[in-house]
Amino acid sequence: MQEKLDKAFDRSLRDKFREFSEEPSPAVWEQIAVGLDRPDRKRLPYAWLAAACVVIFASVLLWPKQEPEEMILAKAPIINLPAAETASAKQENFKNPAIVQIDKKVVPNSVRYEDRLDSSNELMVVVSSSADVPAAQKELNLQPAASTPVVAEAVVASPMPDMDIAANTSAVMNDPEDSADSFAPKQKKGLGKLVNFVLSQVDPRADKLIEVSEDAGEGLHITGLNLGLIKLKNKTSNK
Amino acid sequence: MKQTFTIEYLLEGCKKGDRHAQESLYRALAPKMMGICLRYAADRADAEDILQTGFIRMFQRLADFRMEGSFEGWVRRIMVNTAIEAYRKNLRTLTAISLDDVNEELSQTDWNGLELQDLLKMIQELPNGYRMVFNLYAIEGYSHREIADELGISESGSKSQLSRARALLKEKIKELEEKDHARKVR
Incomplete structure (x- = not known):
């Protein structure tokens, strides 16, 4: 009974307001016209954003092939520091000297620099100095913890600038006569793993947006693409 | 066409x-x-x-x-x-109001003579939540489930707000009718 009365009440009001209309004030159209001249900020061009990401990744992947490593090294400023200063310069580079552990071992006149990014994400930097003073080999064991230094973070987190940073760092830290050649392939290998690592952080799927593998001589190859509807996978890389 | x-x-x-x-x-x-x-x-x-x-x-x-x-x-x-x-x-900014239950039923024909503007004013004077639920349910024809989803409330919350909105409207309509009647008699 109550329900019937309620429905009748609702219906009466609905009928009364069915054709209800009222002229708004003229200012409303003026405001609408102003609002229509402004761009709609809420609608981001998602398709273009996605395309931009793909282009950025592609350019990172293709860069080493287009530009010889010698040129990258030649562009970077080469600084030779005396042995005593080298260690302190290293520490300043890392901006967070508190977590840098330095073990002194005497290795005369050798220059070695290794930058290794292995599966456990441990970045190991072995720095030694070349000069007249009895040089010390310093091992900088950098754990990828919260306090990981800025340089190491850059290598892990951002695919674009890391090329620059890594190339520059290698040139700065290395004696140019020695290990430029031996360093380059490792750099490339690191980049391949780096790209896969970054994507594994961003993309939870089993088949990532882009999968990369590196050949010993030829550099990086894209071995898999997963664009949702479109999946490409190089079977030879699935070993 | x-x-x-x-x-x-x-x-x-x-x-x-x-x-x-x-x-x-x-x-x-x-x-x-x-x-x-x-x-x-x-x-x-x-x-x-x-x-x-x-x-x-x-x-x-x-x-x-x-x-x-x-x-x-x-x-x-x-x-x-x-x-x-x-x-x-x-x-x-929603303000809750205390509400006396209105049990009196209105005769269906009497208040049809009320002006649309009077009715509109009554609806506008409802607390915000009541007004939303009443409009969506009674006039737009939404279900309580849909209203609950849209307004972020429970279904039972939607039902109780609807019945309170109805009760308030009936009370206001009755008041207006009485005023109207008194004016006619004078």
Whole structure:
């Protein structure tokens, strides 16, 4: 009974307001016209954003092939520091000297620099100095913890600038006569793993947006693409 | 048929960003949409804010409209959704009122003579939440489930607000009728 009365009440009001209309004030159209001249900020061009990401990744992947490593090294400023200063310069580079552990071992006149990014994400930097003073080999064991230094973070987190940073760092830290050649392939290998690592952080799927593998001589190859509807996978890389 | 053609013609112009077409479409729809906004707002200024936001949104989304259904119905839904959004934004200012239960039933015929503007004023004077639920359920025909989803409340909350809104409206209508009756007798 109550329900019937309620429905009748609702219906009466609905009928009364069915054709209800009222002229708004003229200012409303003026405001609408102003609002229509402004761009709609809420609608981001998602398709273009996605395309931009793909282009950025592609350019990172293709860069080493287009530009010889010698040129990258030649562009970077080469600084030779005396042995005593080298260690302190290293520490300043890392901006967070508190977590840098330095073990002194005497290795005369050798220059070695290794930058290794292995599966456990441990970045190991072995720095030694070349000069007249009895040089010390310093091992900088950098754990990828919260306090990981800025340089190491850059290598892990951002695919674009890391090329620059890594190339520059290698040139700065290395004696140019020695290990430029031996360093380059490792750099490339690191980049391949780096790209896969970054994507594994961003993309939870089993088949990532882009999968990369590196050949010993030829550099990086894209071995898999997963664009949702479109999946490409190089079977030879699935070993 | 002629009107359908006119709307379609205007829509083509609006999609190209023709300001005259946009204004013509606005002029054609604004009074009716204002009538809807007035029901959802506490006053005229709030209603015009909803109307303005709703129309800008409608023009920006015009490309999404398929020519299949009723265009007016589509615009109406945009206005109602804009009103819901405005309500949710202002949820903090919602004031709860104490309410005496109104058990007296109104005769169905008496209050039909009331002016639409009086009824509108009563609806506008309802607490914000009651007004939303009443409009959505009684006039727009939403279910309690849909209202609960839209307003972020429970279904039982929607039901109780509806019955309180009805009770308040009936009480106000009765008061108005009594005043009206007293004036006639004098």
